[in-house]
Amino acid sequence: MKYTIEKTEQYTLIEVLVDKIDTLKTAQLKSDLTTFHAEGAKSFILDFSAVKYIDSSGLSAILLANRLCESSNGLLVLCGVCEAVMKLITITQLQKVINILPTKEEAIDAVFLNAIEGNLEDEN
Numbered sequence: 001m002k003y004t005i006e007k008t009e010q011y012t013l014i015e016v017l018v019d020k021i022d023t024l025k026t027a028q029l030k031s032d033l034t035t036f037h038a039e040g041a042k043s044f045i046l047d048f049s050a051v052k053y054i055d056s057s058g059l060s061a062i063l064l065a066n067r068l069c070e071s072s073n074g075l076l077v078l079c080g081v082c083e084a085v086m087k088l089i090t091i092t093q094l095q096k097v098i099n100i101l102p103t104k105e106e107a108i109d110a111v112f113l114n115a116i117e118g119n120l121e122d123e124n
Contacts, residue, residue: 001025005036011074011111012036013104015047021058029061033068042074043114045107049080054088066098075099075114077107 001021006013014032018025033044044065048054062078069076077099081089089095101107 001028003029007036007041010115011043011045011108012041013045013047013108015049016051019050019052021051021054021061023055023057026057026061029058030064033061033065037068037072041068042072043069043076043111044074045077045079045104045111047080047104047107048078048082048085051080051085052082054085059088059092059094062094062098073118075111077101077110079104079107 002017004015004017006015014029016029021029036044046062046065062076066076068074079101080103081100086095086100089098089100099107099110101110
């Protein structure tokens with residue numbers, strides 16, 4: 001699967017550059033998410049601006065990313081989600097457990113806010 005990756009201390013931004021996330025493409029994404037997490041990534045931002053279709057295997061990759069983030073007190077944020085993909089997310093009720101924001105900038109802000117809240121909780 002084609003995507004760009006931007007790694008910072010606070011997050012790993014994965015900008016997906018394909019219009020379909022299906023079974024053929026999901027295995028690589030899951031593998032890379034697991035590798036990034038093992039290398040220390042706590043929070044992921046998945047930019048789906050180019051994605052027009054996602055199937056159940058793609059949703060399972062999102063759930064994997066969410067589990068990885070939760071296990072390290074990080075945050076998963078989806079951004080740039082089109083109407084068709086959002087419809088499937090809503091049908092499966094994933095919007096109740098996944099953070100979805102309109103833009104990359106808002107997603108980055110959410111990750112920083114989550115990190116600040118985590119630091120405050122650690123101090124108490």
